Amino acid sequence: MTTKLNTPELSRRALLKSAAAGGVTLAASATVTAGATTAAQALEKETKENPITTKQDWNQVLGDGVDANPYGKPSEYEKNVIRRSVPWLTASPESSINFTPLHELDGIITPNGLCFERHHAGIAEVDPTEHRLMINGLVDKPLVFTMEDLKRFPRTNKIYFLECAANSGMEWRGAQLNGCQFTHGMIHCVNYTGVLLKDILAEAGLKTNAKWLMPEGADASGMNRSVPIEKALKDCMVAFKMNGEALRPEQGYPLRLVIPGWEGNMWVKWLRRIEVGDMPWHAREETSKYTDLMENGKARRFTWEMDCKSIITNPSPQAPITHGKGHTVLTGLAWSGRGTIDRVDITLDGGKNWQKARIDGPSLDKALHRFYFEFEWDGRPLLLQSRAIDSTGYVQPTKDELREVRGTNSIYHNNGIQTWHVNGKGEAENVEIS
Amino acid sequence: MLKFPKTLSIVFCLSLCATPVFAGKLNLGREATKAEIKAWDIDVRPDGQGLPEGKGTVEKGEQVFAEQCAACHGDFGEGVDRWPVLAGGLGTIKSEDPVKTVGSYWPYASTVFDYIYRAMPFGNAQSLSPDEVYAVTAYILYLNEIVAEDFELSKKNFTSIKMPNEKNFFADPRPDTPSRSKKKPCMKNCKKEVKITKRARIINVTPEEDKKTAAKE
Numbered sequence: 001m002t003t004k005l006n007t008p009e010l011s012r013r014a015l016l017k018s019a020a021a022g023g024v025t026l027a028a029s030a031t032v033t034a035g036a037t038t039a040a041q042a043l044e045k046e047t048k049e050n051p052i053t054t055k056q057d058w059n060q061v062l063g064d065g066v067d068a069n070p071y072g073k074p075s076e077y078e079k080n081v082i083r084r085s086v087p088w089l090t091a092s093p094e095s096s097i098n099f100t101p102l103h104e105l106d107g108i109i110t111p112n113g114l115c116f117e118r119h120h121a122g123i124a125e126v127d128p129t130e131h132r133l134m135i136n137g138l139v140d141k142p143l144v145f146t147m148e149d150l151k152r153f154p155r156t157n158k159i160y161f162l163e164c165a166a167n168s169g170m171e172w173r174g175a176q177l178n179g180c181q182f183t184h185g186m187i188h189c190v191n192y193t194g195v196l197l198k199d200i201l202a203e204a205g206l207k208t209n210a211k212w213l214m215p216e217g218a219d220a221s222g223m224n225r226s227v228p229i230e231k232a233l234k235d236c237m238v239a240f241k242m243n244g245e246a247l248r249p250e251q252g253y254p255l256r257l258v259i260p261g262w263e264g265n266m267w268v269k270w271l272r273r274i275e276v277g278d279m280p281w282h283a284r285e286e287t288s289k290y291t292d293l294m295e296n297g298k299a300r301r302f303t304w305e306m307d308c309k310s311i312i313t314n315p316s317p318q319a320p321i322t323h324g325k326g327h328t329v330l331t332g333l334a335w336s337g338r339g340t341i342d343r344v345d346i347t348l349d350g351g352k353n354w355q356k357a358r359i360d361g362p363s364l365d366k367a368l369h370r371f372y373f374e375f376e377w378d379g380r381p382l383l384l385q386s387r388a389i390d391s392t393g394y395v396q397p398t399k400d401e402l403r404e405v406r407g408t409n410s411i412y413h414n415n416g417i418q419t420w421h422v423n424g425k426g427e428a429e430n431v432e433i434s
Numbered sequence: 435m436l437k438f439p440k441t442l443s444i445v446f447c448l449s450l451c452a453t454p455v456f457a458g459k460l461n462l463g464r465e466a467t468k469a470e471i472k473a474w475d476i477d478v479r480p481d482g483q484g485l486p487e488g489k490g491t492v493e494k495g496e497q498v499f500a501e502q503c504a505a506c507h508g509d510f511g512e513g514v515d516r517w518p519v520l521a522g523g524l525g526t527i528k529s530e531d532p533v534k535t536v537g538s539y540w541p542y543a544s545t546v547f548d549y550i551y552r553a554m555p556f557g558n559a560q561s562l563s564p565d566e567v568y569a570v571t572a573y574i575l576y577l578n579e580i581v582a583e584d585f586e587l588s589k590k591n592f593t594s595i596k597m598p599n600e601k602n603f604f605a606d607p608r609p610d611t612p613s614r615s616k617k618k619p620c621m622k623n624c625k626k627e628v629k630i631t632k633r634a635r636i637i638n639v640t641p642e643e644d645k646k647t648a649a650k651e
Contacts, residue, residue: 174637393615
């Protein structure tokens with residue numbers, strides 16, 4: 001270990017100097033909140049443990065050589081950046097869900113190890129050499145493909161978000177979970193490499209009465225859903241890579257279906273078979289589950305597109321403002337299963353006044369969009385909301401607007417506007433407002 | 435005059451551009467054998483397509499259910515802990531606390547068969563014979579008062595089963611809230627007063643671990 005070069009003299013001098021120059025600041029800060037660190041205290045701390053005047057280990061001694069981590073992993077200082085679950089939500093961890101830590105991420109791409117997981121019978125550990133994709137049903141010739149066969153089709157690369165239909169489902173009746181990871185973390189956005197489903201179907205040859213597909217997984221839930229042929233031929237992919245590397249086992253290694261913009265449950269993982277038919281199957285996950293129950297007892301089915309939605313990820317309950325008042329960066333994500341995002345509006349006062357946020361980075365069809373809004377925080381409480389408008393002109397509704405149409409038993413497809421209350425200390429809470 | 439060169443250029447492109455890139459048939463994969471299709475093609479549709487040969491009584495189903503299913507779903511489909519409730523719930527679907535069971539909610543009996551045949555029992559999927567799946571399906575229908583106690587379900591009579599809630603499903607009618615062209619989003623002086631009406635902290639159901647994370651600096 002190296003010796004820390006802390007000089008008490010330096011600390012005292014720096015503190016005195018700051019107190020003399022910043023008397024006004026000091027008085028103003030103290031009135032904000034008792035809990036906030038004052039500028040002088042912050043400087044004293046900074047001086048005692050000064051990262052500039054103190055030599056650090058990493059300045060002097062050698063670090064690990066190459067191959068210390070042949071795959072690589074995040075810094076140990078990032079150990080809080082993990083997926084988290086809410087154990088009381090489900091009966092067992094094998095048929096459960098966890099959440100992407102949106103408040104710790106930036107840009108539009110979700111790192112593979114942080115993409116939320118949803119399994120219905122645990123993670124299938126599939127040997128890729130034993131994996132097959134079968135196309136059968138209303139085709140000229142039923143076919144079987146190995147992974148090697150599939151990689152010989154023309155490949156394509158696309159960045160898409162995947163959102164679970166139940167994302168924000170716990171919030172239908174009111175503010176419940178305190179953190180955007182839990183309220184909005186059933187989403188990820190990665191770059192898929194794979195082949196177009198229409199090319200695979202063309203190999204088998206679709207019969208003229210082919211109207212629906214039933215993709216099926218190789219896991220112990222044998223996940224199956226019905227997909228209309230129009231969507232399959234439009235933009236569906238069969239993917240084997242995410243963000244450049246093989247799919248993670250929890251994301252369906254070695255093969256998953258990609259259904260851009262549509263609810264995540266349909267993106268069958270460990271994809272082993274696609275049957276072609278002339279009518280839908282009405283499988284469990286499209287009847288008993290993932291249907292939206294209205295107040296009058298009627299239920300919507302085949303609710304496929306994920307409507308336009310947005311969320312402020314910072315500040316948020318898990319990511320409070322820690323710097324006190326002054327220049328503040330607000331950021332978040334917006335997306336639409338029907339296209340790109342045209343605009344994101346931000347309110348700091350609970351919807352009295354709105355201002356346009358700045359969308360930064362790529363604006364891609366059915367992908368996450370990153371927005372920023374920089375402002376001077378005066379230290380007073382805030383009621384933050386974001387409102388996204390997509391390329392079809394659809395405006396993200398309030399939660400009350402959704403409840404007016406759908407009631408509160410819907411569970412799925414909740415894309416209502418989220419509110420965070422930020423108090424004078426910078427702490428945020430999930431709330432609803434009038 | 436104009437038509438002729440246009441046609442020519444299409445022919446030209448088809449032969450020179452399209453063909454070398456992707457002709458539709460790449461001769462990839464091989465034909466699936468009948469045995470392979472039989473091994474995997476287990477799905478069942480509401481019209482009965484896919485049902486295997488077989489039959490099973492409510493009585494037999496009760497036995498299989500007690501051995502294979504009751505540990506999670508309860509002897510009468512009432513559900514243990516947070517495992518799914520399979521029976522009852524009639525008349526609750528319009529209430530504030532709807533109990534969505536096979537009888538009160540599921541639109542098709544084929545879904546019950548298809549799901550059990552492919553995914554149940556949880557952790558030992560595809561271990562039941564077609565006869566056992568017919569029997570367990572019959573028992574679950576009996577628990578929901580859809581068939582009588584002496585009923586035998588079979589491939590033959592399967593499509594005669596009608597589920598009470600089938601008529602209450604309808605196609606997704608979204609978008610169901612106004613778009614920009616119908617209601618311009620307000621930007622200035624949109625509300626006079628704002629009050630907090632609901633708070634997550636009062637409910638206090640967020641996992642503990644996360645509170646520690648939130649408190650870190």
